[in-house]
Amino acid sequence: MTRLPKLAVFDLDYTLWPFWVDTHVDPPFHKSSDGAVRDRWGQTVRLYPEVRDVLERLQGLEVPVAAASRTGEIEGANQLLELFDLDRYFVHREIYPGSKVTHFERLQQKTGVVFSQMIFFDDEKRNILDVSKLGVTCIHVQNGMNLQTLSQGLETFAKAQAGP
Numbered sequence: 621m622t623r624l625p626k627l628a629v630f631d632l633d634y635t636l637w638p639f640w641v642d643t644h645v646d647p648p649f650h651k652s653s654d655g656a657v658r659d660r661w662g663q664t665v666r667l668y669p670e671v672r673d674v675l676e677r678l679q680g681l682e683v684p685v686a687a688a689s690r691t692g693e694i695e696g697a698n699q700l701l702e703l704f705d706l707d708r709y710f711v712h713r714e715i716y717p718g719s720k721v722t723h724f725e726r727l728q729q730k731t732g733v734v735f736s737q738m739i740f741f742d743d744e745k746r747n748i749l750d751v752s753k754l755g756v757t758c759i760h761v762q763n764g765m766n767l768q769t770l771s772q773g774l775e776t777f778a779k780a781q782a783g784p
Contacts, residue, residue, distance in 0.1 A: 623777070623778045623781040623782070624681055624682075624683055624774065624777070624778075625683055625737055625738055625739040625757070625774075625777050626683070626684070626731075626733040626737040626738070627683070627684050627685075627686055627727065627731055627733040627737065627738045627739075628678050628683050628684070628685050628686070628738075628739050628740075628741070629685075629686045629687070629688050629723075629724070629727065629738060629739070629740045629741070629756075630685065630686070630687055630688070630740075630741050630742075630765065631687075631688060631689055631720075631740075631741065631742035631743060631744070631747065631761070632687060632689040632691065632697055632700075632701075632715070633689065633691060633743075634743040634744075634761075634764070635741055635742055635743050635761045635764070635765050636667055636668060636671050636706070636764075636765055637665070637666065637667050637668065637671075637700065637764075638666070638668060638764060639665070640691070641691050641693045641696045641697050641700065642691050642692045642693035642696070645659040645663065645665055645696075646659045646660040646661055646663075647659065647660060647693060647695065647696035647699060648660060648695075648696070648699060649665060649696065649699050649700055649703055650703070651703050657700065657703045657704060665700065667704055667706075668763075668764030668765055668766065669764075669766070670764075670765065670766040670767050671706070671764075671765055672706075673767055674765050674766065674767060674769075674770045675706065675709040677767065677770060678709070678770070679709060684711045684731070685709050685710050685711060686710060686711060686712040686713065686714065686727055686731075687701065687710050687712070687713045687714065687715060688714045688715075688720055688723035688724065688727065688740070688742075689714070689715045689716075689723075690716070690717055690718060690719075690720065690723075690747075691715060691716075691717070692717050694715050694716055697715050698713065698715060701713070711731070712727055712730055712731065714726050714727060719750065720742070720747045720750050720751050721750050721751065721753075721754065724738070724740075724751055724754055724756060734755075735754040735755040735756045736755045736756070736757075736780075736781075738756045738757070739756070739757045739758075739759065739773055739774070739777045740756050740757070740758045740759065741758075741759045741761050741765060741769065741770075741773060742758065742759075742760070742761060743760070743761045743762070745760065748760050757773070757776060757777045757780050759772070759773035759776060
């Protein structure tokens with residue numbers, strides 16, 4: 621049987637959606653009558669196409685999911701998770717400026733999951749480098765989160781668990 625992580629953690633900006641919530645869009649956000657999520661000026665805001673599928677897959681595998689974002693636009697990021705109806709997937713959210721290491725230390729305290737049993741998906745190399753030093757399996761996301769990246773990440777995690 622494949623070994624699965626006890627917690628999957630996702631960055632938000634350029635990992636789940638193709639923008640920085642604190643600079644590229646203007647909160648507050650709302651859902652328009654056509655169901656689209658829009659910013660203050662009516663600009664449509666979207667997720668990467670396979671994000672829901674990724675979160676559904678993890679839910680099906682019974683892997684809890686958390687968010688770790690360094691954005692300064694805390695309210696806007698949380699609002700988007702709710703408007704996109706993604707908040708139901710996330711058991712914990714660490715969304716505030718600062719080091720991703722702090723995010724992970726708090727996630728470990730809240731969940732009791734040790735770093736070696738976590739997997740982390742992020743588009744920024746510096747975050748990958750910082751968090752990997754904790755012993756978390758880190759996956760660099762390029763061009764947004766998708767099912768292929770998830771599968772490769774879970775495979776990488778399983779191999780790390782198996783050891784040399």
